[in-house]
Amino acid sequence: MYSLSLLQTKSPTASSCTMEFWTIPRTTQVTEVVVVLTLLVLLSTNVVESRKARANDYFHYSAISCRTHSASLTDFGGVGDGTTSNTKAFQAAINQLSQYASDGGSQLFVPAGKWLTGSFNLTSHFTLFLHKDAVLLASQEESEWAVIDPLPSYGRGRDTDGGRFISLIFGTNLTDVVITGDNGTIDGQGALWWEKFHKKKLKYTRPYLIEIMYSDKVQISNLTLLNSPSWNVHPVYSSNVLVQGITILAPVNSPNTDGINPDSCTNTRIEDCYIVSGDDCVAVKSGWDEYGIAYGMPTKQLVIRRLTCISPTSAVIALGSEMSGGIQDVRAEDIVAINSESGVRIKTAVGRGGFVKDIYVRGMTMNTMKWAFWMTGNYGSHADNNYDPNALPVIQNVNYRDVIAENVTMAARLEGISGAPFTGICMSNVTIKLAKKAKKVLWNCTDIAGISSAVVPQPCDLLPDQGVGKITSCDFPEESLPIDNVQLQMCGYQRKYF
Numbered sequence: 001m002y003s004l005s006l007l008q009t010k011s012p013t014a015s016s017c018t019m020e021f022w023t024i025p026r027t028t029q030v031t032e033v034v035v036v037l038t039l040l041v042l043l044s045t046n047v048v049e050s051r052k053a054r055a056n057d058y059f060h061y062s063a064i065s066c067r068t069h070s071a072s073l074t075d076f077g078g079v080g081d082g083t084t085s086n087t088k089a090f091q092a093a094i095n096q097l098s099q100y101a102s103d104g105g106s107q108l109f110v111p112a113g114k115w116l117t118g119s120f121n122l123t124s125h126f127t128l129f130l131h132k133d134a135v136l137l138a139s140q141e142e143s144e145w146a147v148i149d150p151l152p153s154y155g156r157g158r159d160t161d162g163g164r165f166i167s168l169i170f171g172t173n174l175t176d177v178v179i180t181g182d183n184g185t186i187d188g189q190g191a192l193w194w195e196k197f198h199k200k201k202l203k204y205t206r207p208y209l210i211e212i213m214y215s216d217k218v219q220i221s222n223l224t225l226l227n228s229p230s231w232n233v234h235p236v237y238s239s240n241v242l243v244q245g246i247t248i249l250a251p252v253n254s255p256n257t258d259g260i261n262p263d264s265c266t267n268t269r270i271e272d273c274y275i276v277s278g279d280d281c282v283a284v285k286s287g288w289d290e291y292g293i294a295y296g297m298p299t300k301q302l303v304i305r306r307l308t309c310i311s312p313t314s315a316v317i318a319l320g321s322e323m324s325g326g327i328q329d330v331r332a333e334d335i336v337a338i339n340s341e342s343g344v345r346i347k348t349a350v351g352r353g354g355f356v357k358d359i360y361v362r363g364m365t366m367n368t369m370k371w372a373f374w375m376t377g378n379y380g381s382h383a384d385n386n387y388d389p390n391a392l393p394v395i396q397n398v399n400y401r402d403v404i405a406e407n408v409t410m411a412a413r414l415e416g417i418s419g420a421p422f423t424g425i426c427m428s429n430v431t432i433k434l435a436k437k438a439k440k441v442l443w444n445c446t447d448i449a450g451i452s453s454a455v456v457p458q459p460c461d462l463l464p465d466q467g468v469g470k471i472t473s474c475d476f477p478e479e480s481l482p483i484d485n486v487q488l489q490m491c492g493y494q495r496k497y498f
Contacts, residue, residue, distance in 0.1 A: 058494045063178045064219045064242065066491035067127050068104025071097060072111060080113020082137060087144055090120040098123040105176070109493055110134045110184065118144025119207065122171035122179075129493060130184025130223065138168050138188045138209075138229070147204050151236065153264060153287030153295035153325060155383050157205030158230070158256070159197060164205035167234070174215040183247070185224045186210075190254060193229035197255050206230040206256075213237055221245050230256045231283075236263040237297060242486060243270045252312050254278035259309075261285055264297035264325055269483040271305045280318035281309035281340075284327050286354065289387040292324025293353040299325070301481045304332040311340045316366075320347035321379045323393070324354040331477060337366040342374040343405075346395060349379045350417060353391035357424075359398045362476045366405035372432050373400065377417035377447065395422035398450075401474040403430040410439040411457060416447030425450025425463060428474035432457060 071093060072078075078089040090108075097106035105125035112133035118141065122128065130136065139145070145165040150156050157164040168188065171177055186209055193206045206229040212218050214237045221244040225232045232248050235241045243260055250257035259275035262268045263285040275281040286292055286299045309316040316337040319327050337343055344361050348354075366372060375395070395416065411432045416422035425448055434442070434457070445460035452463040453474070459465070 058492070059182065060490055060492050061129065061180055061182070061222070062488040063127060063180060063491045064217060064486065064488060065105060065125070065127075065176050065178065066489050067107040067125075069097065069100040069106040070109065070493055071106070072109045073115065074111060078115060080111065080115050080134070082114035082116060084116060085118065085139065085144070086115045087118040087120060087139070090117055094120065094123050094126070097126065101125040107493060110136070110181075117168075119146060119166045119168055119170055122169065122174060122177050122212075124175045124177060126176075127178040127180065127491075128169070130181030130186075132182035132184055134181065134184040136168070136184075136186045138186075140189060140192055145207055150205075153292045153297065154322065155288065155291035159202050159205040162204065165207040167208040167211035169210045170212075171215060172213040174212065174218070176217045177212065177215065178219040178221075179210060179223070180219065180221045181223050183222055183224055185226060187226040188228040190227040190229040190250070190257070194254055208232065208234045210234065211236065212241075216240055218242070219244070223247070224249070226250070227254070228257050231258045231261050233260045234263060235265050235268065237265070239266045240483060240486070241265055241268040242483070243268070244272055246273045248273070248275040248277065250276065250278050252276065252278050252310070258283045262299055262302060264295070265299050265302070267301045267481065267483045268299075269303045269486070270307065271303070273306075274308045276310045277314065279311065280314045281311050281316050282307065283318045284330060285320070285322045286325030286327055288322040288383045289324055289351055289353075290391070291383060292322060293388075293391060295325055297325045298328055298354075300328040301483065302330045303481060303483060304330070304335070306334045307332075308336040308338070309340055310338050313341055315342045315345035315374070316340050317344045318347055319345065319356050319359065321349065321352070321381055323348055323356055324352050324391075326354045327356045327359075329358045329481075330360065331481070332361045333363045333476065335361070335364045337364070337369065339368045340366070342369065342371045343403075344373075344400070346375040346398070346422070347379045348377055348393040348395065349381070350377070351382060351387035351389055351391050352393045353388070355394040355396075356398070357394065357396045360476050361399065361403070362401045364400070364403045366403070366408070368407045369405055370409050371411070371413050372403070372405040372408050373412035373414065373427075375422055375448070376413070376415045377420070377422065378415060392417060392420040394420070397424040398422070399426045399474045399476070400430065401428040401476065405431070406433045407435045408432050408438065409435050410444070411442040412444065412459070414443075414445045414448045414460075414462075418447055421447040421449055423449045426474040427452045427455050427459065427463060429453070430455040
C-alpha cells in the first residue's frame, strides 16, 4: 500500500488548512506510476491554488502606523453580495479589534465584493483597508443612520435646524486612525438624499461619507469616493491629518457634494487628489457666524498640493464661507482646474467675524473658468438671524503667483466689505487668456487693496503694477510645516492560516 498526503486549502477567509490522506492499493507498476503522476498533478494544482489564495490575502501599503493584529470582515459574518446589510458585522469587527489598541493596534480587511452597510464607528490605533475590488455601498434605509447633535461651531445642521445624520464612516476622540485601500470604493448612493434635499423632505442634515472629529493623527488615502449624500471627507476639530491619493466623483449638479473640507483643523496635508464635484473641491472652514466665533477654533497650517478639480458651478479651493473661527497659513501649489467656476475663492460676509490671512498660492493652471480670481464679502447664508452685524471678517495677506489661465470669462471679481476692505492682496507672474465671449469689464474691484507685478491683462487700479521683479511679498514660504515631516511606513496584511 502507498500513502500520500495532499494539502487541501479552504477559502481565503478560512482560518486553517487541513491535511487529507489518501490510501492507494498496489496492483501493477504501470498503475503505480499513473497513480503517482495523477497525485502529483493534483498536489501541484492544490499548491498553486493555495498560493493564489494566499497571494490575494497578502499586500503592502503605506501608512502613518502599522498594526500587529489583523482580521477580515468575513470573520464577523460579512457578506459581500450587495444586498445583505453588514452594519452589524462592521461594528462587531471594530468592537472586537478595539481590544488591541494598546497591543500594537489592529487592521480590518474588507475583501472584494459589494458590502452594503449603514454607518459604523472607528476606534483608535486602527486601520480600515479596502481591497481594490471592494465596494462599500451606503444603505438607503434611514434606520441605519443614527442622528447626532449639530456641530458646536455651527449651532445647527447645514440642511435643516437641529441634528444631522451621522456619517457613513465616523470617528470621534480617536488617536492614530487610518482609512485606506488599494483604491477600493465607497459609494454613498446619494441620489435618494439629493432628491429629498431638492424636495425639502429632509428631517435632518444629510450624512457625509467620512467624518473624523476631535482626533489626532488621521490618514485617509488611496480610495475612490462616489456619490456622497453631501460632503465627502470632513475632518473637524482635529490635528495632524493626511488626505492623500483620493479620487472623488459626483455629478456636477449634485447639491453640496464638496470634496474635502478641513474644518477647524491644525496641521493638515491634502495632496495628489482628483475631484469632480457639484460644489467646492476643497472647502476650508472653521465654524458659522456667532457659533464659530464663540467656539474660536481656526483652521491653520494647511498644505494643498497636486490637486486636479472639475466643478463648473463652484471653486477649486474655497476659504469659507463658514470661517468664523479663522483661517490662517494655507499653502496651495501645483493645482489644476478644468471647467470650474473659480480658482481659489474667499467667501465671507458681515456677521461672520473671524479672519482669512496668510494665504499662499503658486503654480496654478486653469482652463475654462468663469473667474480666475474671486473674493466676496457679501456671501450671506447665515446660520440664523442672531448673528452680530458688527462682526466683520479680517481678510489680509492673500498671495497668488505663477498662475496660467485660459478660456476665462472674467479675470477677477474682488469685492471686499465697505469699512473693512480686503488688504495685502498680491499677484505676480499671472497670465490670463480670455474666452471668445469674455466680459467687457475684465476686473471688478471694490473695497480691496494690494499690488501686482507681471499680470496680464492689466489688473484694476486697486492692484497697481509694481514693475517686473520688483516685489517679493508674493513669495511662497519655503520653510516646511510639521505635517510635511510626517513619514509613512510600509505596512503589510496577511491572512493567517493555522
